[in-house]
Amino acid sequence: MSRTEVVVYENPELLAAAAAARLVTRIVDVQAARGSASVVLTGGGTGIAVLRELRESHARDAIDWSRLDLYWGDERFVPADSGERNEKGAREALLDHVPLAPERVHAMAPSDGEFGDDVDAAAAAYAKVLADAAEDGEQVPAFDIVLLGLGGEGHTASVFPDSPAVHETQATVVAVRDCPKPPPTRVSLTLPAIRRAREVWLMTGGAAKADAVAQALAGAPETQIPVSGARGYHRTLWLLDREAAGKLTKVYQPPGS
Numbered sequence: 242m243s244r245t246e247v248v249v250y251e252n253p254e255l256l257a258a259a260a261a262a263r264l265v266t267r268i269v270d271v272q273a274a275r276g277s278a279s280v281v282l283t284g285g286g287t288g289i290a291v292l293r294e295l296r297e298s299h300a301r302d303a304i305d306w307s308r309l310d311l312y313w314g315d316e317r318f319v320p321a322d323s324g325e326r327n328e329k330g331a332r333e334a335l336l337d338h339v340p341l342a343p344e345r346v347h348a349m350a351p352s353d354g355e356f357g358d359d360v361d362a363a364a365a366a367y368a369k370v371l372a373d374a375a376e377d378g379e380q381v382p383a384f385d386i387v388l389l390g391l392g393g394e395g396h397t398a399s400v401f402p403d404s405p406a407v408h409e410t411q412a413t414v415v416a417v418r419d420c421p422k423p424p425p426t427r428v429s430l431t432l433p434a435i436r437r438a439r440e441v442w443l444m445t446g447g448a449a450k451a452d453a454v455a456q457a458l459a460g461a462p463e464t465q466i467p468v469s470g471a472r473g474y475h476r477t478l479w480l481l482d483r484e485a486a487g488k489l490t491k492v493y494q495p496p497g498s
């Protein structure tokens with residue numbers, strides 16, 4: 242039985258710090274129970290702020306970084322050293338500062354990598370990475386946590402409203418072209434792949450996200466508001482600041498208010 246929970250924090254700083262604290266606890270618990278843990282990372286303002294908070298937290302040393310697999314939910318198809326790469330943002334915020342096992346960091350290819358500017362080949366290669374790591378008979382691992390942000394128009398990962406990606410039911414990873422938000426070319430997990438996760442955490446702040454948050458939590462069709470379709474198999478956890486939660490009809494109180 243999957244459950245949806247919403248937690249609202251007073252401001253974006255508190256949201257990022259609290260999400261980082263939750264992440265430590267969840268990863269440590271999963272490693273204690275199963276030996277290793279898997280987390281899918283996101284780009285975006287909140288996603289990177291959470292990683293920065295994790296780096297600055299003393300509790301980060303409770304994680305066995307050598308037994309953690311990292312993946313990405315989406316990536317901008319730009320050169321490896323571009324400041325627009327989600328991977329680069331994550332490395333600077335956290336990954337370059339902790340003792341990860343390099344072979345367990347599964348980044349999506351850049352546009353100057355082994356597939357050159359062939360974004361379809363980059364997407365196909367990442368689908369193979371996922372399939373190789375999946376349990377027998379599955380195409381995607383049952384990720385412990387998928388971290389996601391969202392856009393004001395309702396996109397999540399790089400699945401945009403009314404795009405080919407949001408209608409994808411078979412592929413686990415797709416090439417995305419003509420994104421309304423730059424850069425235009427990307428690689429993204431699809432919604433069915435995201436739904437293989439045990440837990441999906443949707444993290445966002447700011448008034449510009451309030452409409453999309455309210456529509457998703459009211460059950461808007463995923464073709465129009467793709468983040469509606471981002472659900473965890475066991476749990477979907479929305480971590481919001483007060484502004485992003487501003488148009489929810491049900492009242493969620495910030496802790497301590």
Ligand SMILES: O=C1O[C@H](COP(=O)(O)O)[C@@H](O)[C@H](O)[C@H]1O
Nearest residue numbers: 283284285286287390391392398
């Ligand atoms: O383009 C992207 O945007 C979303 C949301 O980013 P934000 O800065 O508005 O929070 C992000 O989740 C995604 O990974 C990224 O590629």
